[in-house]
Amino acid sequence: MVETASEAIASAEQATALLAIHNLHVQTAEREILKGIHLTIRPGEIHAIMGPNGSGKSTLAHVLAGNPGFTVTVGSVFFNGNDLLAMAIEERARAGLFVAFQYPPEIPGVNNMQYLRTAVNTVRKSRGQSELSAAEFLSRVRTILKELGMPEEMVRRSLNEGFSGGEKKKNEILQMAMLEPRLMVLDEIDSGLDVDALELVARCALRVFEDKRSERSLVVITHYSRILRYIKPQYVHVLADGKIVESGGIAVAERIEEKGYG
Amino acid sequence: MAETPAVQEATLELHRIPNGAMSKESKLLVLKDNPHFVLPESTQTTETVAFQVSGKNCAFIVLPETAAKQAWHLKAGCELDCFFLARGFTATTEVHFTLEPQSRLRVFSLLEDCNLNWQAKAELAGEAAAFFYGLTRTAGNAQTKIALVVKHSGCGGTSEQRFFSCASENSAIEFIGRIVVEAGATGTKAHQLHRGLLLSPGARIAAEPILNIFHDDVRCTHGATIGFIDEMALHYLMARGIARAKAEAMLVAAFAGQFAALLPDEAKTFYGFESSDH
Numbered sequence: 139m140v141e142t143a144s145e146a147i148a149s150a151e152q153a154t155a156l157l158a159i160h161n162l163h164v165q166t167a168e169r170e171i172l173k174g175i176h177l178t179i180r181p182g183e184i185h186a187i188m189g190p191n192g193s194g195k196s197t198l199a200h201v202l203a204g205n206p207g208f209t210v211t212v213g214s215v216f217f218n219g220n221d222l223l224a225m226a227i228e229e230r231a232r233a234g235l236f237v238a239f240q241y242p243p244e245i246p247g248v249n250n251m252q253y254l255r256t257a258v259n260t261v262r263k264s265r266g267q268s269e270l271s272a273a274e275f276l277s278r279v280r281t282i283l284k285e286l287g288m289p290e291e292m293v294r295r296s297l298n299e300g301f302s303g304g305e306k307k308k309n310e311i312l313q314m315a316m317l318e319p320r321l322m323v324l325d326e327i328d329s330g331l332d333v334d335a336l337e338l339v340a341r342c343a344l345r346v347f348e349d350k351r352s353e354r355s356l357v358v359i360t361h362y363s364r365i366l367r368y369i370k371p372q373y374v375h376v377l378a379d380g381k382i383v384e385s386g387g388i389a390v391a392e393r394i395e396e397k398g399y400g
Numbered sequence: 401m402a403e404t405p406a407v408q409e410a411t412l413e414l415h416r417i418p419n420g421a422m423s424k425e426s427k428l429l430v431l432k433d434n435p436h437f438v439l440p441e442s443t444q445t446t447e448t449v450a451f452q453v454s455g456k457n458c459a460f461i462v463l464p465e466t467a468a469k470q471a472w473h474l475k476a477g478c479e480l481d482c483f484f485l486a487r488g489f490t491a492t493t494e495v496h497f498t499l500e501p502q503s504r505l506r507v508f509s510l511l512e513d514c515n516l517n518w519q520a521k522a523e524l525a526g527e528a529a530a531f532f533y534g535l536t537r538t539a540g541n542a543q544t545k546i547a548l549v550v551k552h553s554g555c556g557g558t559s560e561q562r563f564f565s566c567a568s569e570n571s572a573i574e575f576i577g578r579i580v581v582e583a584g585a586t587g588t589k590a591h592q593l594h595r596g597l598l599l600s601p602g603a604r605i606a607a608e609p610i611l612n613i614f615h616d617d618v619r620c621t622h623g624a625t626i627g628f629i630d631e632m633a634l635h636y637l638m639a640r641g642i643a644r645a646k647a648e649a650m651l652v653a654a655f656a657g658q659f660a661a662l663l664p665d666e667a668k669t670f671y672g673f674e675s676s677d678h
C-alpha cells in the first residue's frame with residue numbers, strides 16, 4: 139500500500155517536474171555509493187545539496203550527466219518527462235542538462251573557443267535553433283567573459299589546460315551560459331574561487347537562471363553557505379552516506395555552517 | 401606489370417647560399433637527377449622539390465609508390481628541412497643523410513594509411529644537429545614500420561626524435577628508434593620520444609628504443625607512452641552535447657596537433673594542417 143502510494147506520487151512528479159529522482163541506487167565496481175535517493179525539482183526552483191566529504195554528492199552529479207563509470211542498480215530518473223537514464227551522454231546535454239563538474243579535466247590540444255563553438259552549435263541544431271555565426275558567437279562569448287571577469291586569452295588556450303582551480307570553474311560557467319540549459323547542476327562551483335570571483339560566478343549563474351526562470355532550475359552542491367547568499371535556495375538537502383537525511387530551508391545550511399554535520 | 405620496382409637514386413649536395421626573398425626564381429634547385437620541379441601544393445606526383453623559403457633550404461618529398469632510395473649530403477654550414485609525405489600505398493623507402501660538422505637537418509614525416517617500411521638513417525660528424533619529427537596514422541589493416549638510426553660519430557652533436565603514432569581498427573605501427581654514440585663522441589646530446597594512441601582494441605603500436613652508447617660523457621634520454629583515448633576527456637566533451645564520434649575526432653586531432661605544432665609554417669599546407677594563428 140505504502141509502495142503503491144509512493145509510486146503514484148513518483149509518476150505524478152515525473153509528469154510535472156523538471157527532474158524526478160526516485161529511489162536511486164548507484165554503485166561502482168566495488169560498492170554501493172547512492173542508497174536510495176528521492177528528489178524532485180520543478181522549474182523555477184533552486185535547490186542546494188550539502189553533505190560531508192564522500193557522501194555521494196559528486197556521484198549524483200556524474201550519474202545525472204551519464205558517466206558510465208557508475209552503475210544504476212535500482213531506481214529511476216526522469217528529466218522533463220523523459221527517462222534520463224536511457225539517454226546517451228550527449229543527448230542529455232542537448233535536452234538541457236548541464237553539470238558543472240567539481241574537477242573539470244584538462245584537454246591539451248583542443249582549443250577552448252573552437253570546442254565551445256562546436257558544442258554550442260551542435261546543441262542549438264539539436265534544439266531546432268539556428269547555428270550562431272562566428273560574429274554572433276564571439277560577441278556572446280565576450281559578454282559572458284566580461285560578466286565573469288575572464289580575460290579573452292582564456293578562450294584562446296587549450297581547454298582547461300594549465301587553468302588555475304578558479305579559472306576552471308569560471309570556464310564551466312562560461313560553457314553553461316553559452317549552452318543555455320534548463321537544469322544546471324553546479325558541483326562545488328565555489329571551491330577554489332576567491333571571494334570576488336565567487337560573487338561574479340554566482341551572479342552569472344543566477345542571471346542565466348533568471349533569464350528563463352519559468353523553465354529553468356538550479357542545483358548548487360556546496361560545503362559553504364557563502365554562495366547561497368547570492369543564489370538563494372528554497373530547499374536545502376543534506377546527503378549523508380548515500381541518502382538524503384534532511385531537507386529544509388536556508389536555515390539548514392546556516393546550522394551546518396555553524397555547527398557542522400554533528 | 402610484375403616488374404621489380406625501379407629504385408630511384410639521387411645524391412643531393414646542398415650548399416648554403418645567401419638569404420634571399422622567396423620567389424619561384426630564387427628557388428634553390430639542387431636535385432641532380434630529377435628534371436621535374438613541382439610546387440609543394442601539388443601532391444599527386446611523386447617528386448622531390450628542393451628550394452629555398454625565406455633563405456632556408458627545404459625539400460618537399462612525396463614518397464613514390466615504388467621502392468625509393470635517397471641519399472642526402474649536407475655540407476658544413478648547410479641547413480635543410482625535409483618534409484616527407486606518404487598516403488595510402490605499399491612501399492619501402494630508404495633515406496640516408498650524412499651531415500658534416502655545423503650542418504643542421506630537420507626531417508618531418510607524415511605517413512598515413514600506408515603499408516610502408518620507412519627506413520631513415522642520419523650520420524652526424526661532430527657538431528651537427530639532426531631532428532626527426534613524425535606523425536604516423538593507420539587504419540584498416542595497414543601496417544607501417546619506421547626504423548630510424550641516428551649515429552653520432554664526432555664530438556658535440558645534437559639529435560632529437562619525436563614520433564607520434566595513432567592506430568585504429570586492426571592496423572599496426574612499429575617504431576624502432578636507434579641512437580648510436582660512437583667512442584670519443586664527447587658532449588653528444590640525443591633525445592628520443594614516442595607517443596602512441598590506440599583507437600580500438602584491435603590496433604597495435606610498438607615502440608622500441610635502442611641505445612648503443614659507446615662513450616661516457618653524453619646526454620641521452622628516451623621516453624615512450626602508449627595508451628587508449630582519454631575517456632574522461634571524451635565524456636567531458638560529450639557531456640557538453642558533442643557526439644562520441646566527433647568528440648573522438650577532436651581528441652585525435654589534438655594528438656596530431658602535437659606534430660603540427662612542430663612544423664614550420666611553410667609546411668603546414670603541404671601536410672593539410674591549417675596554418676597556425678587562431
Ligand SMILES: Nc1ncnc2c1ncn2[C@@H]1O[C@H](COP(=O)(O)OP(=O)(O)OP(=O)(O)O)[C@@H](O)[C@H]1O
Binds near residue numbers: 194
Ligand atoms: N569511481 C569510483 N570508484 C570507487 N569509489 C568511488 C568512485 N567514485 C567515487 N567513489 C567513492 O564514492 C564516495 C562518494 O564520492 P563523491 O565524490 O560522490 O563524494 P562527494 O560527496 O562529492 O565528496 P566531496 O565533498 O569530497 O566532493 C567516496 O567514498 C568515493 O571514494
Ligand SMILES: [Mg+2]
Binds near residue numbers: 195196197240326
Ligand atoms: Mg564532490
